[in-house]
Amino acid sequence: MNMFWHELRAYRKSTITWTITMVALVAMMFSMYPTFAKDAGQFKAMLEGMPDTVLKAMGLDMDTITSLLGFYAYTFAYIALCGAIQAMNLGTSIVSKEVREKTADFLLTKPVTRSQIITSKLSAAVVSLILTNVIYLVGAFLMASVVRIDEYSFMNFFLISISLLFVQLMFLALGFVISVLARKIKSVLPISLGTVFAFFFIGVFGATTGDQTVRYFTPFKYVDVASIAKGGGYETPFVIIAILFIAAAIVSSYVVYVKKDIHAV
Amino acid sequence: MNVIEIDHLTKTYGQARGITDLSFTVEKGEIFGFIGPNGAGKSTTIRTLLGLIHPTSGSAKIFGKDIIQHGPEIKREIGYLPSEVFYYDNMKVKDLLKYSASFYNKDCSKRIKELAEVMDLDLSKKIDDLSLGNKKKVGIVQGLLHGPKLIILDEPTSGLDPLMQQKFFELLEQENKKGATILFSSHILSEVQRLCNRVAIVKEGKLIQLEKISTLKESNYKRFKIETKTPVSAGYFRMVGVNELKEEGQHVSFLYKGNINEVMRKIAAIEIQNVWVEEPDLEEIFMHYYEKED
Numbered sequence: 001m002n003m004f005w006h007e008l009r010a011y012r013k014s015t016i017t018w019t020i021t022m023v024a025l026v027a028m029m030f031s032m033y034p035t036f037a038k039d040a041g042q043f044k045a046m047l048e049g050m051p052d053t054v055l056k057a058m059g060l061d062m063d064t065i066t067s068l069l070g071f072y073a074y075t076f077a078y079i080a081l082c083g084a085i086q087a088m089n090l091g092t093s094i095v096s097k098e099v100r101e102k103t104a105d106f107l108l109t110k111p112v113t114r115s116q117i118i119t120s121k122l123s124a125a126v127v128s129l130i131l132t133n134v135i136y137l138v139g140a141f142l143m144a145s146v147v148r149i150d151e152y153s154f155m156n157f158f159l160i161s162i163s164l165l166f167v168q169l170m171f172l173a174l175g176f177v178i179s180v181l182a183r184k185i186k187s188v189l190p191i192s193l194g195t196v197f198a199f200f201f202i203g204v205f206g207a208t209t210g211d212q213t214v215r216y217f218t219p220f221k222y223v224d225v226a227s228i229a230k231g232g233g234y235e236t237p238f239v240i241i242a243i244l245f246i247a248a249a250i251v252s253s254y255v256v257y258v259k260k261d262i263h264a265v
Numbered sequence: 266m267n268v269i270e271i272d273h274l275t276k277t278y279g280q281a282r283g284i285t286d287l288s289f290t291v292e293k294g295e296i297f298g299f300i301g302p303n304g305a306g307k308s309t310t311i312r313t314l315l316g317l318i319h320p321t322s323g324s325a326k327i328f329g330k331d332i333i334q335h336g337p338e339i340k341r342e343i344g345y346l347p348s349e350v351f352y353y354d355n356m357k358v359k360d361l362l363k364y365s366a367s368f369y370n371k372d373c374s375k376r377i378k379e380l381a382e383v384m385d386l387d388l389s390k391k392i393d394d395l396s397l398g399n400k401k402k403v404g405i406v407q408g409l410l411h412g413p414k415l416i417i418l419d420e421p422t423s424g425l426d427p428l429m430q431q432k433f434f435e436l437l438e439q440e441n442k443k444g445a446t447i448l449f450s451s452h453i454l455s456e457v458q459r460l461c462n463r464v465a466i467v468k469e470g471k472l473i474q475l476e477k478i479s480t481l482k483e484s485n486y487k488r489f490k491i492e493t494k495t496p497v498s499a500g501y502f503r504m505v506g507v508n509e510l511k512e513e514g515q516h517v518s519f520l521y522k523g524n525i526n527e528v529m530r531k532i533a534a535i536e537i538q539n540v541w542v543e544e545p546d547l548e549e550i551f552m553h554y555y556e557k558e559d
Binding site: 103108261263 | 319
């Protein structure tokens, strides 16, 4: 447990910063909703003048955009992007920092197994993300209650919000396995930002073509928040693939890390 | 009883050499020197013993237990000080040491205070703000705070001033008296000579010599350099105990091991201009052992 607490403490600042950022982001977006809903007719007319592909790329759904959940689903893409960067950073750095900051010799000569190290680090990362999500959910819910005009389904609101964790866990697992496979990661940010934005734009371009298969290749599209806003739910194939991917990444992280040679600096 | 048993241990890094077929044992209560030039395989051996890297072939036991199967159990009783110390920069010394102690399931707070006092270490500072020498002290306290039965030191004296080095050696001698076995790796012969009972000399990943320090001292090598008035006849100094003889006109140099009187008589018999008698440096002894191996 000592390693778990140590890691949780080490990432405390970054977790708080990311959480505040995401809550602020959702608050800012919801604060625009009342004006937006009031001038809905005008806004729709303006949007209809825009090319179809642009609307699709931005994830705008004309039927629902003026409802609270429709609006939320649209803005959620940027919150998910933010959360993905947090998770990918966390996953990529939490194991690799020991080698980068040359502290591996300290930790790995303590009476613990490598599996225990991975377990502690992984659980600290997951707990950090869960805390982020809980606070985000509360913040988003409070803000939505303030700005709402009509009734909305709390269940659907919850499903959209919690897909943040869903996306984050996939990026965490991806970052984790990358950091274990790499011999040494000199700098976390280029890797995590590069990966996250690559997947984000795959999602954007996939949406413009309307090609459903592209959805399988980017974690950002595993949960179709726009359809949840209209009363849909999570789609079983995507949930299963996501779980399989996360499990595979984590299992291989353990297998590789247990046998990995930790070289002198 | 053997604390460390290394049995035909080999570690290769792709094509590069690590260690080849290394075997030796360290007995309980010994201070065992492990010397060799840089890149000889000292750190590779130590890192293998600690489970940081995995052997290509061969095996090793610590406290009679296999290093791979019983890694965590063995490490409970090991204190390790690496040659370069790096710790979590944004932590305070106190917190780092507490974190280190938390791995051993015993109360180490008293021992931390004692050690910090001996080593003159300020516990309330941030690790980030410490000098290299002070970081090294953190490393020493970190390695000894749980009262380990085996202390492994990888070139531990770099960065310590002579006074601290002295205190550190005294600390090691105390630990040794209390029953700790010490594996001390170094490329400086004098510190090994001072502390150790036995030494293993490694070069290019192979064990070249394993001797008691007392034997090593007896086999006292001297480096002779002689300048003569007239050129010496070739082979004049070719006698028992003379190695690496170089004759260049009026300049002669060689490595000598044996009865000093005999070689002095030989020198006295000729007309000399100048003479130097020096302790050979470690590299020369290595070279000598190395050539003997061939």
